[in-house]
Amino acid sequence: MSNTLLKVASGILLIAVAAMIAFGVYREKQIRTDLQQREAALTDSQTIDENTTADELSKLGEGAAANIPALAAGIIGDVPTLETIPKVDAFPWRDALANRLYSNARSRRCGMLIPGLPVRSGLQHREGRLTTIGRIPAISISLELDESAKDKMPRITQVQTENYLAKHRLVIEPILYHDRRGTVYFGTDCRAAFFEKDRPLVTVKSEAMIDQSVGNFLALGLFQDQGECDGRTLIMSFRYAQSDPTLTGLDAAKKTTECLILHLRPDATPDNPIFDVFATTEGRQQIHQLVRSSNLLTDPTTSIRAGVRFDRFVMMGLYPASPVVTDVRLNTDRTMPSAKAQLLMRQGPADDRPGLQDILDDFAGYVADDSIDARLLETFSN
Structure with missing residues (x-):
């Protein structure tokens, strides 16, 4: 029976x-x-390929975007003024501050756009009025299975997961604003667009594992120097489990908090809100300026390649869940040790010291300055 x-x-x-x-x-x-x-x-x-510029691509969605409510388009509520946006008084060089800021910013997680929206919104400029300029792609992300995780997955699940990840892309999009004088500034609202890499115009539905990964991106706030803030620099943060092959057990995966720095150029305007993107590695010990793509949505090389593993499987053990980012690789243009940046901001006459935004404005120049490297080595040697 x-x-x-x-x-x-x-x-x-x-x-x-x-x-x-x-x-x-x-x-x-x-x-x-x-x-x-x-x-x-x-x-x-119209035809879209890797030669399509970001400006051309954004204009393709303007007509459709105009008919979509602001809530669905990922832009919610009134335009925030610069004074009301959360601020960060100091860059989190040390772990204690980085972890505290990350914990305090949990309500400012990057939100996933619903399916069927333009991946890139059209831009708005209204003279003399507080205005939401729009969502602008800043960082493209591709996900790959961690090599060590493949052996723990059923073969059919591994193949399907690898195909799914290879087929899709994720783009992090800050929302920018301008004030009545036309000054451009970041807000702490941020959206993520998930799309098929061969169809870079329209968002698609993301699996729960993607939504969980996006939730690791938080907006810490606008950087302000000695109480002054012009809204040009947005500091974001993300956390992942950095694998250490020399360790085993619980010690093999250490939670690492890194930062993303979105920095508007001095000549940014509402019609051309151009900005550079920086990212840290090694627990914020290195600052990298990421390669600027002519169009993040069609560029085959993404800004960030992230390895993921899955700590749990559901649906009879066939569906991956609880994703953990284990490795982050950047498409880097140039790099500066964080110690060098800190030294620049501390040494010499007070009037001659650059601030963080000054360094970001002329990052290539400061990276190439060998005399600063010599001073850094001398300081560390003493």
Whole structure:
């Protein structure tokens, strides 16, 4: 009798799983058809390739974006003034400050855009008025399976997960504003756009594992120097489990907090809100200026390549869950030791010392200054 019940229960379970898979395929086809229709409306019969500029691509979505409510487009509420946006008084060079700022900023997580929206919003400029300029792609991210995690996954799950990750891209998009005088500034609102890399116009539905990964990106606040803030520098942070092959057990994965620095150039305008992106590594011991792409959405090389593993599997052990970022690789243009930046801001006559924003404005020049490196070595030697 028990064997019969077991067989019946197994049969019902298999039918249920098959029905779920069939429904999933059906829904995916429906969603894909809808997205293809939206994409066709956005592209308006225009061709997109790696040579399409960011400005051209953004304009493709302007007509459709104008008909989408601000809430759905990822831009919520009134335009914040510079005075009301959270600030950071000092860059978090040390772990204690980095961890405290990260904990305090948990309410400012990067939010995922809903499916079917333009990946890049159209830009707005309204003279004499507080205005939301729009969402602007800052960092592109590709996810890859951690090599050490592959052996722990069922083969079919590994293949499907690798195909899914390779097929999609993620872009982090800060929201920019301008005041009545036309001064451009960052806010702490940030969105993430998830899309198929071969269809870079329209967002698609992301799996829960992607949403969890995006939740690790937080906006700490606008950098202010001695109480003065012009809104040109937004400091963000993300946390991941840095793997150490020389260690085992719980010690093999150390939580590391890194920073992203989005820095508006001095000549940024509402019509051309251009900014540079910097990222730290080694527990904020190195500052890297990331390569500036002509179009993040179509560039095959992403700003960040992140390795992930999964600490849990659901749906009879076939569906990955609880993702953990284990490795981060940057597409770097140039690098400066954090110690060098700190030395620059501390040594010499007070009137001659650059601030953090001065260093970011002329990052290449400070990186190339060998005399500063010599002073740094001399200081560390004493």
